[in-house]
Amino acid sequence: MFIINCPYCGERDQTEFSSGGEAHIVRPKQPTELSDDEWAEFLFMRKNIKGIQFERWNHIHGCRKWFNVVRDTSNDKIHAVYKMGEKPPVNK
Amino acid sequence: MKNKYSIFSLIKNAFSSHENWQRAWRDPEPKKEYDAIIVGGGGHGLATAYYLAKKHKMTNIAVVEKGWIGGGNTGRNTTIIRSNYLWDASAGLYDHALKIWEGLSQELNYNVMFSQRGVMNLAHNLQDVRDLKRRTHANRLNGIDAVWLNTDEVKKFCPIINTSPDIRYPVLGGTLQKRAGTARHDAVAWGYARGADQLGVDIIQNCEVKGIKRDGDQIIGIETSKGYIKSKKIGVVAAGHSSVIANMAGLKLPLESKPLQALVSEPVKPIIDTVVMSNAVHAYVSQSDKGELVIGAGTDSYVSYTQKGSHNIVEETLRAILELYPIFSRMKMLRQWGGIVDICPDASPIISKTQVKGLYFNCGWGTGGFKATPGSGDLFAHTIANDEPHKLNAAFNINRFVSGDLVDEHGAAAVAH
Numbered sequence: 001m002f003i004i005n006c007p008y009c010g011e012r013d014q015t016e017f018s019s020g021g022e023a024h025i026v027r028p029k030q031p032t033e034l035s036d037d038e039w040a041e042f043l044f045m046r047k048n049i050k051g052i053q054f055e056r057w058n059h060i061h062g063c064r065k066w067f068n069v070v071r072d073t074s075n076d077k078i079h080a081v082y083k084m085g086e087k088p089p090v091n092k
Numbered sequence: 093m094k095n096k097y098s099i100f101s102l103i104k105n106a107f108s109s110h111e112n113w114q115r116a117w118r119d120p121e122p123k124k125e126y127d128a129i130i131v132g133g134g135g136h137g138l139a140t141a142y143y144l145a146k147k148h149k150m151t152n153i154a155v156v157e158k159g160w161i162g163g164g165n166t167g168r169n170t171t172i173i174r175s176n177y178l179w180d181a182s183a184g185l186y187d188h189a190l191k192i193w194e195g196l197s198q199e200l201n202y203n204v205m206f207s208q209r210g211v212m213n214l215a216h217n218l219q220d221v222r223d224l225k226r227r228t229h230a231n232r233l234n235g236i237d238a239v240w241l242n243t244d245e246v247k248k249f250c251p252i253i254n255t256s257p258d259i260r261y262p263v264l265g266g267t268l269q270k271r272a273g274t275a276r277h278d279a280v281a282w283g284y285a286r287g288a289d290q291l292g293v294d295i296i297q298n299c300e301v302k303g304i305k306r307d308g309d310q311i312i313g314i315e316t317s318k319g320y321i322k323s324k325k326i327g328v329v330a331a332g333h334s335s336v337i338a339n340m341a342g343l344k345l346p347l348e349s350k351p352l353q354a355l356v357s358e359p360v361k362p363i364i365d366t367v368v369m370s371n372a373v374h375a376y377v378s379q380s381d382k383g384e385l386v387i388g389a390g391t392d393s394y395v396s397y398t399q400k401g402s403h404n405i406v407e408e409t410l411r412a413i414l415e416l417y418p419i420f421s422r423m424k425m426l427r428q429w430g431g432i433v434d435i436c437p438d439a440s441p442i443i444s445k446t447q448v449k450g451l452y453f454n455c456g457w458g459t460g461g462f463k464a465t466p467g468s469g470d471l472f473a474h475t476i477a478n479d480e481p482h483k484l485n486a487a488f489n490i491n492r493f494v495s496g497d498l499v500d501e502h503g504a505a506a507v508a509h
Contacts, residue, residue, distance in 0.1 A: 001400075001401075001402035001403055001404070014394075014402070015402070015404045018393065019393045019394035019395075021348065021395070022395075036494045036495065036496075037494055039494075040346075040493045040494040041344075043437075043493075044346035044437050044493040045344040045345070045346055045493070046335070046344065046345075046346065046347065046348055047335070047339065047344060048335035048336075048345065048347050048348055048349055048395060048434075049335075049339075049395075050333070050335075050336050050349075050397045053395060055394070055395070073349075073395050073396050073397050073398075074397050074398070075398060076396055076398055
């Protein structure tokens, strides 16, 4: 339970948002040439980090826009929020 | 078995005011090298060590635990045991465990208070009814006891349920597995710890794994807070922290770790003599022998290792509990806690070798691992000892995420992810 600072709407309770999991997992450019291992990596394998994680959130009960969050999963403290397409403000 | 617990040992110790009971397990320092090391001293890890020693005669082994044994999810779950899963592979896995539960207290000479009080799963909408009926049929084809109950039969089996058609999520029926029930979770950890210790297993507590050492593709040891320990076989049973250990070995797992919550009420006189689960509204309730209502809630929707969980999740569960059981409306909740559960995309576990030789993972039990503790330990021990899976856990290998041969148990896993 925490507050997320939506880049479009401002500070709102976490319950207004929907978590989209790990960020910066790029969809393969040429899916037809992917091996099964590479598909598994893209679809299922996750870092599931205990510590600083880069992740996607959607303000599902607000502006319904996607954006990125840098959060420490060991204490739920949010370090940064940035829009889709922007460079992560902290070193990734 | 030395120090066998019996009515005679109880009487004997009563004469000395119960001051001369011996420690149930030793507190050894780690040796330099073991034939196998189990990382994680919860129920699954201790059971693995026990069966490695007992069935596979590997006695030069250790269990390393970063806290105290049974202090993680083993001591945090709502102790529900059942095997009414949909697919053949899962039915085999969970019913294997249930069969071991039925004789576990005798085998371990330790009362795990296994109580086959039945588990009822409620249906609240038409799709629930279809899914649960289908699951009942699938269970019976696999030799697992399951019956469908209509609303009146649900009311008869558990009279305090509000079966009025006017509530937000009316009870349209339910399934019942009579062999299912509960057990005392701490006793399971302690019983396996004592059993493993007597077979020579070193249980090393307060020993956190800091690194995994590889020599190319072969595992060679672990770096811990109590120093470096050599071993060519490492079995990781670290639940919510499985990914953390995997990352140390340079692997990624298909897991997400999330807080799952439970809570207990003040103790009251016996009021509910079974376990009632309601997947659609996230409300699971049973009553402990002390009289507390034991209530299970849902998971948070995001990755977190905080062992807390959000307030809105508890609110949602209690709202459903109050609608289904109006008689509980004045009860007070005493404690609430969270545990970190490792959830697989298909809501089924991984009991598997990995691409690193000598490194094995038993993880992904998500929201319902407690029920499988004895079977999970037995099959993981088999996998480690033979470097090959048993036929009952062959389907639960890590390669299923590459081959696409998933075991989708989102319906039977109960807590929606």
